[in-house]
Amino acid sequence: MNKNNQNKNIISIILGAGKGARMKSNIPKILHLVNNKPLIYWLIKSIQIINPLKNILVVGHQYDEIKNYFQTNKELSNLFHKNQPSGILNFAFQERLLGSGDAVKSALNNIDKNYDGDILVVCGDTPLLTSETISNLIENHKKTDSAVTVLTAKVENPFGYGRVKKDKNNNIIKIIEEKDSDFDEKNIKEINSGVYCFKYKILKDYIHKIVPNEKTAEFYLTDIIEIIYKTGVKTKSFATDNLAEILGINDKVALFQANREMRMRINKKFMLQGVEIINPENIEIDENAKIGIDTIIYDGTIIRGKVEIGDNCKIETNSFIENSKIGNNTSIKYSYIIDSFVGNNCEIGPFSHIRPNTKIDDNCKIGNFTEIKNTYLAKGTKVSHLSYIGDSELGENVNIGAGTITCNYDGINKYKTIIKDNSFIGSNTNLIAPVIIGKNSIIGAGSTIYEDVPDNSLGIERNKQINKKLMKPNHKPKNPK
Ligand code: UD1
Ligand code: CA
Numbered sequence: 001m002n003k004n005n006q007n008k009n010i011i012s013i014i015l016g017a018g019k020g021a022r023m024k025s026n027i028p029k030i031l032h033l034v035n036n037k038p039l040i041y042w043l044i045k046s047i048q049i050i051n052p053l054k055n056i057l058v059v060g061h062q063y064d065e066i067k068n069y070f071q072t073n074k075e076l077s078n079l080f081h082k083n084q085p086s087g088i089l090n091f092a093f094q095e096r097l098l099g100s101g102d103a104v105k106s107a108l109n110n111i112d113k114n115y116d117g118d119i120l121v122v123c124g125d126t127p128l129l130t131s132e133t134i135s136n137l138i139e140n141h142k143k144t145d146s147a148v149t150v151l152t153a154k155v156e157n158p159f160g161y162g163r164v165k166k167d168k169n170n171n172i173i174k175i176i177e178e179k180d181s182d183f184d185e186k187n188i189k190e191i192n193s194g195v196y197c198f199k200y201k202i203l204k205d206y207i208h209k210i211v212p213n214e215k216t217a218e219f220y221l222t223d224i225i226e227i228i229y230k231t232g233v234k235t236k237s238f239a240t241d242n243l244a245e246i247l248g249i250n251d252k253v254a255l256f257q258a259n260r261e262m263r264m265r266i267n268k269k270f271m272l273q274g275v276e277i278i279n280p281e282n283i284e285i286d287e288n289a290k291i292g293i294d295t296i297i298y299d300g301t302i303i304r305g306k307v308e309i310g311d312n313c314k315i316e317t318n319s320f321i322e323n324s325k326i327g328n329n330t331s332i333k334y335s336y337i338i339d340s341f342v343g344n345n346c347e348i349g350p351f352s353h354i355r356p357n358t359k360i361d362d363n364c365k366i367g368n369f370t371e372i373k374n375t376y377l378a379k380g381t382k383v384s385h386l387s388y389i390g391d392s393e394l395g396e397n398v399n400i401g402a403g404t405i406t407c408n409y410d411g412i413n414k415y416k417t418i419i420k421d422n423s424f425i426g427s428n429t430n431l432i433a434p435v436i437i438g439k440n441s442i443i444g445a446g447s448t449i450y451e452d453v454p455d456n457s458l459g460i461e462r463n464k465q466i467n468k469k470l471m472k473p474n475h476k477p478k479n480p481k
Contacts, residue, residue: 003066010052011136011200013107015221016040017060017094018123022251028062029123031069032255035284036304038069039127039249044079044089044400050138052120056107059095061451067091084199099218101210108204115200118142118403119268123194125249127258131242131423134195140238141197147233147344148202148225153240157209161191162222164237172235174226179215190239192222202228212252290326291398310344327362335366343379357440378421391433395421401445403428420455 004151006066022027030040032342040057047055056388059066070089078090104121111119111318118141120134133151141149144375150172152164162175163185175192206227210219221378240246244261247254266278267402274293277283283305285291292311300318302368303309305322310328315321317331326332326342333349339356342348344354347365355373360366366382373388378396391414392406398419406417407430415433419425426445431437436452437459443449444460 004414005049005051005052008053010120011054011117012047012050012052012056012113012122013059013121014040014043014047014055014103014122014124015076015093015103015194016057017063017103018099018100019061019097019282020250023249023255027068028066029249030082031066032249034127034249034255035266036089036286037075038073039255040078040124040168041079042077042127043122043124043129046129046131046134047120047122048079051477053117054110055067056090056092056110057124058092058094058103058107060097060103063093072130081082096105099213099216100221101134101207101223103217104203104221105219105413109206117200119198119203121196121198121203123248125195126246127249128245128247128261129193129195130242130245133242136240137195137238138197141236144234145195146236147199147228147231148172149197149331151193151240151246152190152237153174153193153243153246154189155188155243158186158189161193161248163188164190164192164365166190166237170236171229172225172237173229173333177213177220177222180213187302190237192250193240195246196221200432202233206231209467227277260428263297289382292323296480310450316349324354335367342408389417392417392419394419395439397422398425399423400425401427403432405429406431406433 004256015028018029023029023032031038034042052147075128082315091111094103094106119137120138135277137149137151142223150164160175160178163181164175165173165185165188166306167173180269206224209227210223211427212218212426213220225235237290247256249259260281263281263284266285267277267283270285271277275291276296278297279299282299283297283301283478285383286305286307289303289307294311295309295313297315298317301315302320305323307324309326312329312332313326319335321337323339324337324341327344329344330342335349339353340354342359342360343362345363351368352366354373357374358372360377361379363380365384366372368381369386373390375392377394381394385399387400387404389406390408405423405454408414410415417431419432420437420439423441425443426447428446428447429443430448432448432450436447438453438455439456440456441453442458444458444462447459447461449459449461
């Protein structure tokens with residue numbers, strides 16, 4: 001994409017000022033998440049591919065939250081970086097929420113009066129719309145030289161959508177909203193998707209002619225169609241047969257449907273690249289992740305941010321992997337891995353927590369209820385059960401016994417634990433950092449180690465065991481009830 005192939009005859013207006021009352025939420029509607037990205041992100045991404053001369057997002061309700069989100073969310077701000085051909089996103093402010101017609105009106109001030117191209121108007125709550133469909137709509141609009149072309153669909157259950165009424169020449173006479181439709185109109189199966197392509201000059205001239213709806217007092221953008229039709233020019237429709245694409249997110253049921261559809265769309269791409277995905281509707285994978293062939297991903301797994309996973313891995317049920325790199329042939333079960341690296345042939349979990357800045361080399365094993373943070377594990381090292389290893393460096397083939405804790409924090413500062421190659425740490429050991437355990441050394445179980453242990457040594461810290469006779473000779477310990 002560069003400035004040269006910019007589509008100079010298209011300006012987009014994205015409507016996102018509405019209250020989204022049916023969402024019953026404190027979060028602005030267009031910031032609700034679909035596959036962990038705000039629904040406006042997906043729409044803008046599809047529009048960016050068309051590469052319009054300018055993009056105008058109309059905001060109103062919760063304007064500050066939306067603007068702030070665009071400034072702080074990297075992925076969104078990158079879409080509108082100053083180096084992108086479409087440049088920064090232009091915000092238009094709709095002062096009073098007087099309907100979709102009024103929203104379009106508030107965007108028009110941002111457009112040069114001498115502009116001679118088309119305007120793509122899109123409702124901000126349609127995250128599944130693809131760039132192919134937008135392209136086809138624009139192409140059709142140009143080919144038929146229409147004043148306006150509406151993206152429509154024929155559906156079995158048109159409830160809730162505007163109905164598209166046509167004359168015998170296939171021009172749209174008008175769009176009737178659900179609330180205003182009579183019995184016959186309710187039976188019309190062709191619906192308005194909320195996506196339109198207008199000739200700018202026509203939109204500019206007729207937008208001011210819309211009058212408030214009798215029932216709601218809102219200015220409906222859809223009413224402009226009848227106004228334009230009456231002037232005798234072409235008001236056409238372009239029907240898509242991909243119904244999922246035009247889903248408008250009005251409530252949380254539709255949000256769920258959009259999530260399911262988006263997951264299917266993204267996960268299908270991974271499956272076609274050779275990744276095996278069990279139950280793809282229930283697995284969230286970032287669309288930019290890199291995953292190798294024959295890797296299997298099971299139900300409930302979430303893969304977020306910048307993630308790379310090699311070939312032949314098994315990512316089992318309910319794992320969460322974020323901003324991490326995993327090698328080949330590694331198995332991860334019911335585990336959390338964040339901002340970390342895991343090598344080849346490793347076994348992680350079940351129930352392991354790998355926290356940021358951990359690097360686990362090849363052939364390592366991290367077992368159940370083990371937490372590792374800011375630590376390097378060299379090849380073949382095992383932490384198999386119930387341990388906390390933080391701010392540490394473990395050599396090759398180290399074996400950490402069950403219940404080992406690195407005591408890395410004295411309440412003020414954090415300190416490092418170093419365990420060199422081939423050492424064996426007995427169960428239930430406390431390692432008071434800073435401390436170094438030398439090569440080939442052994443720590444006796446239950447020790448609290450607060451001084452360095454040299455190479456080839458046994459470190460043991462344990463009180464002498466005392467056995468005393470019980471006072472009552474016939475005392476028998478009982479299990480409490
Ligand atoms: C709208 C269409 C309907 C179509 C459906 C497709 C109108 C009147 N109706 O209905 O024909 O079938 O989309 O999904 O347009 N908005 C503003 N400012 C406002 C009011 C709304 O910016 O004052 C924005 C909303 O943020 C939203 C869009 O306009 O993105 C559409 O509003 P919404 O309330 O979702 O309209 P629908 O009832 O879905
Ligand atoms: Ca809607």
